[in-house]
Amino acid sequence: MGILKWLGVLAVAALFAAGAWVATQRQLASPIARRLGPPVVVGDLTLTPVLFATNDYYLYPATARADEGRLVVPQNRERSSGPTVDLHFLRFAAATNDPGTATVYLAGGPGDSATLSAAGDRFEFLMQLRQAGDLIVLDQRGTRFSPPELRCSGRYSFPPYEEATVERRAPIIAAHIRECMREFAGEADLGAFNTRESAMDIDDLRAALGLDRINLVAIGYGTQVAMEYMRLFPDRVSSVVLAGVEAPHQVYKLPSAIDAAFNRVAAAVSASVSRFPDFRAAIRDLLEEVDEAPPRVVLPGPEPIEVVLGRLDVESWIYSLLGERDRLATLPRAVAYMLEGDFRGLAQLAAVARQNNAASLMSVAMGCTAGVEPERLERIAAEAEAAILRDFANIPLRAACAAWTAPVLGPDFREAVQSDVFTLFISGTLDVRTPVENAKEVMEGFLNASHLVIEGAAHDDDLLLSSPRIAEMVVAFLRSEPLALDRIVLAPISFQTQ
Numbered sequence: 001m002g003i004l005k006w007l008g009v010l011a012v013a014a015l016f017a018a019g020a021w022v023a024t025q026r027q028l029a030s031p032i033a034r035r036l037g038p039p040v041v042v043g044d045l046t047l048t049p050v051l052f053a054t055n056d057y058y059l060y061p062a063t064a065r066a067d068e069g070r071l072v073v074p075q076n077r078e079r080s081s082g083p084t085v086d087l088h089f090l091r092f093a094a095a096t097n098d099p100g101t102a103t104v105y106l107a108g109g110p111g112d113s114a115t116l117s118a119a120g121d122r123f124e125f126l127m128q129l130r131q132a133g134d135l136i137v138l139d140q141r142g143t144r145f146s147p148p149e150l151r152c153s154g155r156y157s158f159p160p161y162e163e164a165t166v167e168r169r170a171p172i173i174a175a176h177i178r179e180c181m182r183e184f185a186g187e188a189d190l191g192a193f194n195t196r197e198s199a200m201d202i203d204d205l206r207a208a209l210g211l212d213r214i215n216l217v218a219i220g221y222g223t224q225v226a227m228e229y230m231r232l233f234p235d236r237v238s239s240v241v242l243a244g245v246e247a248p249h250q251v252y253k254l255p256s257a258i259d260a261a262f263n264r265v266a267a268a269v270s271a272s273v274s275r276f277p278d279f280r281a282a283i284r285d286l287l288e289e290v291d292e293a294p295p296r297v298v299l300p301g302p303e304p305i306e307v308v309l310g311r312l313d314v315e316s317w318i319y320s321l322l323g324e325r326d327r328l329a330t331l332p333r334a335v336a337y338m339l340e341g342d343f344r345g346l347a348q349l350a351a352v353a354r355q356n357n358a359a360s361l362m363s364v365a366m367g368c369t370a371g372v373e374p375e376r377l378e379r380i381a382a383e384a385e386a387a388i389l390r391d392f393a394n395i396p397l398r399a400a401c402a403a404w405t406a407p408v409l410g411p412d413f414r415e416a417v418q419s420d421v422f423t424l425f426i427s428g429t430l431d432v433r434t435p436v437e438n439a440k441e442v443m444e445g446f447l448n449a450s451h452l453v454i455e456g457a458a459h460d461d462d463l464l465l466s467s468p469r470i471a472e473m474v475v476a477f478l479r480s481e482p483l484a485l486d487r488i489v490l491a492p493i494s495f496q497t498q
Contacts, residue, residue, distance in 0.1 A: 030145070031055045031119035032068060044072040045208045052090060055119045062123055067091040073204050075141075076192035083189060087201055088145035089138045090115060091209070095130035100479055101215050101238045102134040104202060108220020108244070110366035113144040125464050128471045129217065132478035136209075140225065141201055142193045142362035150193060150361035152180035158354040163294045164310035170399040173359075177403035180361050191407035193362065194369035195248065199228035206236060215478050219243040219463060220434060221366065224251075227417045227442075234419060241474050243426040243463040244434035247442050249414040251370045252380060252394050255387035257437040262388055265322060265331075265430050268456075273332045273495050283318065283388060286339055290314050297347035307347040314338070315392040317346055322432045324458050325466065325493055333496040359400070367397050368404035371414060393433075420447040424477045426470070428457030450483055456490035466490055 033053040040047045050068045053061040071087045074080045105126060107114040114137045118126050129135050139146040156176040162168055181190060202225070206214050215238050218226040223242040230237055262280070269279040276282050291311045299305045321327040321334075334345065384391035423446050427436040436453065443449045452473055457466050464470055467488050476483060 031115060033061070033063060036065065043208075046070040047091075050090075052092075053119070054123050064092055064127060066093075069205075071205055071208050073141075073201055075189045075197075077197065077200060079189070083148075083187065085141045085201070086147050087139070087141065087205065088115065089136055089205065090118065092127070092130055092135040092137070094133045094135075095127070096132070099133040101132075101213055102136055102209075102211055103129050103132060103215040103217055103478060104136045104138055104205075105129070106138060106140065106202075106216065106218040106222030106225050107143075108218075108222050109143070109360075109363055110140075110221040111143055111150075111360040111362040112221075114139050115145055121461060121465060125471050128475055129478065131475045132215070136205070136214075138202065138205065140198050140222075142188075142365065148184070148188050150184060150188065150190075150365060152176070152359045152361055153183060154179055155356045155358050157356060160305055160307045160351045160354055163308045164312040164316075164350075166312065166395060166399075169312070170395075170402065173396075173399040174403040176357075176359055177361070177364060177400050180359055181403070181405065184361065190361075190365055191369065193365040194409055195224050195228050195366060196232075196409060196413060198225045198366075199232055202229050203233050203236065212236070213238045215239050215241075217241040217243075217474065217478075220459075221246065223434075224248055224366075224370075227419075228413075230419045230421055230423075231417050234421065237421055239422045239424075239478055239480070241424045241426065241477060242439075242442075244428070244431060244459055245425055245439045245442050246434050247414075247417065247438070248370050248409075249373065249376065249416070250438055250441075251367055252372045252376055252397065253433075254376075254437075255380060255383040255389070255391055255393075257435040258389060258393055258432045259383075259387045260437055261430060261432040261435040262322070265328065265432070268430070268493060269332050269495055272492060273497055275336060275497060276332055279332070279335075280388060282335060282339065286335060287311055287314060287388075289339075295341075295343040295347070297343050299344075299347060299351060305351055307351050309343055309346060309350060312392070312395075313346060313350050315389050317349070319389060319392055319432070322430075322458060324460050324462050325430075325456070325490075328430065328458060328495075329493050330496050333498065336497070364400040364404065365406070368401040369406065369408050371408040371410070373411070373414065416445045417442070418445045422448045422477075422480075423450070424474070424483075425449060425451045426454065426463055426474075427451065428454045428459065428462050428466075430456060430458045431463070433459040450477070450486065452483070452486055452488065454488045454490060456493065457488075 031053050033051040036049040047067045047069050050066055051063055052066045053063045069089045072084050075083045075085050105114055107117045118137045142150040156172055213236050216226040223245045226240055266280040269276055295309045297307050321331050425439040427439045469488050
């Protein structure tokens with residue numbers, strides 16, 4: 001395989017490799033094609049009829065009429081006279097003659113824009129939810145379109161010629177976060193950008209729209225906001241769908257849960273790729289080899305660049321490829337090349353990813369204000385010793401929270417949610433970010449829980465888009481109809497070996 005094809009195998013990991021520990025979101029134009037009428041202002045609420053258009057992947061945009069909304073809420077409800085948040089949302093009318101309760105969609109991240117999710121590949125999925133009632137797509141506080149947007153203006157970089165280690169990286173990230181916090185000191189009450197305030201934002205929106213009750217559909221970090229809403233306002237929610245659940249006490253991830261999901265990935269590879277009869281052992285060998293002898297790669301060009309790779313680079317790259325099925329498909333091929341000593345692709349990505357990184361302070365704020373119990377940190381440290389990726393999943397959060405000085409929510413926020421609300425959990429068996437084990441633990445406190453397991457799904461879009469049956473199941477659930485099944489089996493991943 002030529003170097004260009006080899007780079008193509010790894011290109012999907014570019015934002016996640018090496019130095020890109022704190023994710024940033026692309027700056028896309030607003031998907032509002034045009035206004036269809038004048039705004040209507042009622043108190044702190046503004047509604048404007050608009051034409052919404054997809055703008056992410058489509059040559060010819062799909063469109064839908066909507067009301068674009070703005071609702072002004074306090075940043076900190078304990079100091080209501082202080083600065084405010086300008087919540088942005090879109091309301092799409094029900095596409096049925098028998099609409100039920102309105103549904104609020106919450107994106108993940110933390111820091112993803114629900115509006116941009118709707119403008120991308122999730123458009124069709126979300127439009128199908130209108131078969132159950134009105135759909136409200138809410139941009140959570142601190143995200144794009146709901147200012148203040150907590151995006152750092154500064155940048156941080158890592159030298160390409162140094163081996164990637166936690167000891168070298170963490171202080172650089174912490175310094176960047178401290179500088180970013182100073183940047184927002186006069187504009188944002190950073191301690192108020194937390195999951196609890198976000199949940200109260202939802203209830204303010206519900207009240208402003210004159211709704212007695214709402215449904216919630218959430219993915220990833222959005223499930224935290226949904227569960228906090230269920231805790232605070234149990235009589236104001238009818239039904240809830242939680243895809244890729246992560247409870248507040250699960251923000252710091254257990255290496256054992258990640259390992260269990262990784263083992264399922266490894267088993268799938270070993271069952272279909274003859275080159276790797278024991279894929280977990282192959283990954284372990286690769287990591288140990290890099291740990292013992294960090295690869296040095298000289299990238300050609302007018303000014304050649306020497307890149308020194310470390311185990312952290314390889315862990316970061318593997319973790320990124322575990323995000324979705326299409327990325328997973330490239331994993332065996334790329335591992336094979338690195339086991340043969342070809343690290344050119346990863347070196348190219350590392351050289352790019354180590355330069356000009358910027359943090360999403362929204363993501364940092366929601367993670368750091370969640371806090372963590374000492375007992376969980378002790379458990380993580382003990383489990384990391386045997387885990388294939390050690391404690392890699394928690395390294396970005398640890399590095400950022402070392403600089404966090406704003407208030408942290410107390411232990412009551414991290415207590416298990418107890419609820420009798422009808423709740424559908426959706427999990428993917430190959431999801432290492434929000435493993436099936438998360439849902440099984442959280443469901444213990446839910447009296448009316450159902451669990452849809454997607455065999456062969458990883459994270460992100462896999463949890464909502466990998467089968468048309470998922471949308472059908474979610475709509476049926478929101479309409480209080482019996483669920484037809486509790487498991488969807490996807491076609492086996494066609495792993496790339498050449």
